[in-house]
Amino acid sequence: MRAPSTIHDLLRSAGDDLAGLIASDERLLRFARLAALVIVPLTLAIAFVVLGTGPEPGRNWLGDILGFDFTQVWLAGRRALDGRGGEPYDLAVHLENLKAVFGPDCRYSWHYPPFVLLPAAAMALLPYQAAFLLWTLFSVGLFTLALSLAARRTDAVLIGLAHPLVFCNLSYGQNGLVTASLLTLGALLVDRRPWLSGLCFGLIAYKPQLAALAPLLLLVTGRRQALLASVLTVAALCLASIAAFGWAPWHGFLETLTQTNRILLQQGGGGLEINASAFGAVRLAGGPMAAAWTIQIAVSLAAIGIAVRTWRTCADPNLRAAALLAASPMISPYVPLYDLAPIVPATLLLVMAARRTGALKPHERWLLIAAPATALLRPAMAATGISFGLMIGLATLACVAARALPRSAGHAPLRWTRAGSA
Template structure:
């Protein structure tokens, strides 16, 4: 019995086409019902538990209100920002902090021009297709832009039903934007390096996830993309300065110490929500210094692996998966809704596996990664086991080992399989 179980896990035979269609559909229906119940039980702008509908989106809306009042710098003043949240959602509203760089204030202001629920719907409605289209492009587009056969992902239910999608919608968060920028940036890196660089540079709106991007691009010699990414960062920063004045940067910088102390080090967000090595260490009783030390070791190891894989001739899908999963591991602050970023990683790996064949245990690992956002928070809260962080570490190690393990074979062929190439011995990379 045990041997048959391990064989099924190794070969992935348990993950049949029928299960890929049916199980995600069940999760999707459950997610829709949960969202419907939340809305049905809400009172005005607040859910039944008294928190704003879309919880974290309330901080975006409040920051936008301050911008429209000509008080952009006050978005980083916790008292002023909380006053606006309480004015909109009621005096019992807890504080949802605004921690984004000034370039994101323009988006907040545009959304604040609408009533709150309309703004929330517009934000999720505009960014969800970006995530979905990036996945579609990854699984069905070759480097030259031609369509190619790809996995149907259970008629796309597996993509839409990915539990991180539901968590992101419930929190009104920006995971779809982050995942879409990552997904399209990597998808277009070979064919449209300048556009890809601009998209990857736009990740500066959430800078903790952009730590590894410059390392990967430099290691891969993607110089046009590097230049475009730098231009995007400088351009967005200059635009924010022109719109809101230089004082907004000073206010942002001044707020970072309080954000680091309260939100990260003291765990005001809740350790069970944060899926990082730092949070896992703090939840298990480690002091701040030890937690930072462990996070630094993991971040350095992840960065080194990213450089090695991106310098190698490994298939591009391995490089993409390493960068995407590594970006979540390299920061001390990443929540379960940020796991939407794993959607493009799963798509890259699934596309490669269906083209070249899956490695032992790969199908089962992809299924585990897919379901993890649904149970990571609950598992951490109930047992103290940092399931989300552990699964991220396993995925990263698997992708890095697979990418680096294929170097010898690739060197013998003298070829690097470009993204979407037919078969393991694809055409030589143009880089």
């Protein structure tokens, strides 16, 4: 009869601990710090050692391909260096090339604009494993820089690095951390260093669906220098790619635009359970294409409206940056889970705003407590047919909007101590 009592005690203790985290900013912060001190070294160790090396060339210690999605970046770069930059846009040829180098289980389609061949070719100058490890180090380093600029606190940066979406990007070899970093840097530097801000925004053009909102916000708020820098950056990238690799990649890219729509949206080629957009949520639940597009357009317009109003009316630059970061993934019909990475600095900026103006609100604490659940998003979405990724993305945007737009008062101060002194 002791086992039920023990289980009951454990559940009651867990419930008390959760209630304490919900009720107290200080307890939530202490818990997050302790968790980060364990999770960050473990994440980096797994990413660089277990997933980044292995006894077989091109395979990690689990027997999987090193970097999964990074394979085609490196291979596209190799083809560009060999004067065959148009090959990645021929799906049949691209799949055969992947199979020849990485084996038959490596099957990914290439949808990036041709100027992505510039960094891809630079990476392809190295052997694959060295290139993958360098890309991983670069992603973590740039993301750390962006979090540092957002928070200016060591403990806050560590907490951000502990987020499961960081590990998600590192394990896939994806570029979500770079996208989130450039969005964060661009948004935070827009008034102090407009030309550098525009450069950051322009570099995100490799993911047009995530880059589209920033120029609109620059336009409607009259930030002409940053907007001009963004446009010039994209133009320079396009011209550089033509000079380096000729017109063939651009011809192939334009021909694959309809193919991209068919593979990713109509057929759900990446997996319905990985798409965290409103469009993906409807398709995951079994809804028709017309309903998916209708709801996606409604969500996109709402996200754009929140971001535009925040940038026009909110005096806090951190909340403006958070609005851009939280809204950018929501306007796209295709948001793989790793591309939700901008919600990590968005949440951090939201917490920093709470630090300056008052305590976290209950719904903001719930958002922070739910963050670890993103580690289970893909299997949970596949098992239930419910887009929990979209829910977390919309919840982040809603929390930012609630604080950035009409304000409320009456909260006790949020008393953060320096890292290591709690």
